[in-house]
Amino acid sequence: MTAIEHLSRSPTTNTSEQDSLPLFSVSGSTTQSQKVINVASVKHRSPFRYPGGKTWLVPVVRKWLGSFQKPISSFVEPFAGGGIVSLSALFDGYTDAVILIEKDSNVGAVWQVIASGDGPELAEQIVKFDVTEENVRDLLSKTFAPDDVLGRSLATIVRNRVQRGGIMAPGAGLVRNGENGRGLKSRWYPETLRNRLLDLHAQHSSIIFHSGDGIGFISQNAKDKDLVWFIDPPYTLAGRRLYVHSDLDHEVLFAETAQLVGPFLMTYDDTDDIRDLARTHGFQIAQVPMKNTHHVVMNELLISRSLDWFTR
Numbered sequence: 001m002t003a004i005e006h007l008s009r010s011p012t013t014n015t016s017e018q019d020s021l022p023l024f025s026v027s028g029s030t031t032q033s034q035k036v037i038n039v040a041s042v043k044h045r046s047p048f049r050y051p052g053g054k055t056w057l058v059p060v061v062r063k064w065l066g067s068f069q070k071p072i073s074s075f076v077e078p079f080a081g082g083g084i085v086s087l088s089a090l091f092d093g094y095t096d097a098v099i100l101i102e103k104d105s106n107v108g109a110v111w112q113v114i115a116s117g118d119g120p121e122l123a124e125q126i127v128k129f130d131v132t133e134e135n136v137r138d139l140l141s142k143t144f145a146p147d148d149v150l151g152r153s154l155a156t157i158v159r160n161r162v163q164r165g166g167i168m169a170p171g172a173g174l175v176r177n178g179e180n181g182r183g184l185k186s187r188w189y190p191e192t193l194r195n196r197l198l199d200l201h202a203q204h205s206s207i208i209f210h211s212g213d214g215i216g217f218i219s220q221n222a223k224d225k226d227l228v229w230f231i232d233p234p235y236t237l238a239g240r241r242l243y244v245h246s247d248l249d250h251e252v253l254f255a256e257t258a259q260l261v262g263p264f265l266m267t268y269d270d271t272d273d274i275r276d277l278a279r280t281h282g283f284q285i286a287q288v289p290m291k292n293t294h295h296v297v298m299n300e301l302l303i304s305r306s307l308d309w310f311t312r
Helices: 055-066 084-091 105-116 119-128 133-140 149-162 183-187 190-202 214-221 250-257 272-280
Strands: 022-026 029-033 074-077 098-102 207-211 227-231 264-269 284-291 297-304
Touching: 055 084, 055 264, 055 284, 074 084, 084 098, 084 227, 098 105, 105 119, 105 149, 105 190, 105 207, 119 149, 119 190, 133 149, 149 183, 214 227, 214 250, 227 250, 250 272, 272 284, 272 297
Parallel strands: 074 098, 074 227, 098 207, 227 264
Antiparallel strands: 022 029, 022 284, 264 297, 284 297
């Protein structure tokens, strides 16, 4: 039995919580063990604290990109979200450019500001913003004109920092007690955010942003052999609770991904339905352990045409 599952048989039932978890697993067999990756060891490049973010996966993605035999001209993330994987690939020198696609107009506004070179202006607005409940509620209640991308970006960053868990979906409440009783300011680090935005500004000419549908972008660019893809869609179980745009036809996503000429790495929650879809399209899968916001260790899936690099 190999460490990577080729899905030539029925999927296994997911175990969401275990005392110790294998780095990769096939039908319950363990070939190698590794502790959950410490996210503190990964440089935080994103201005977001994104629910479902992939900071913990960055070392695995580095291993994947390091297995390539030629430089990567463009690295695409069709469901950008916090964009941590793409930004890490760019700053680590694995790619010359990243292409971010985001459907959420508010999250997209931040990426538009960064890609257009207006990051320093957003950075200064963040430093000047006084986080009080009155100011926060006033800002978040505003309706911004379509061309006020900077104003919407500031509101998005504030919302992301003061709502519980960084959740952007409707209905998410504001932080109350927070860390050490600091309330709304628990996750508000204006100087840190400013420095991240200035770092991103230094690379903004290598950051390309498209507002729109991730599946549509995959379909339109599937035949471009120069693109490398990291596909991290809203998951089947938690997506609706975490994101504004969570409805996704997972069958269509798998079908379009199967048409890609360039290499891809996909991540998903470990469910029987997703394993079935991977089997249908002849993809390989491997499990990786991650720790959620409640500090529960869970398995997620890596999916690709080949995961041989993963076991080296």
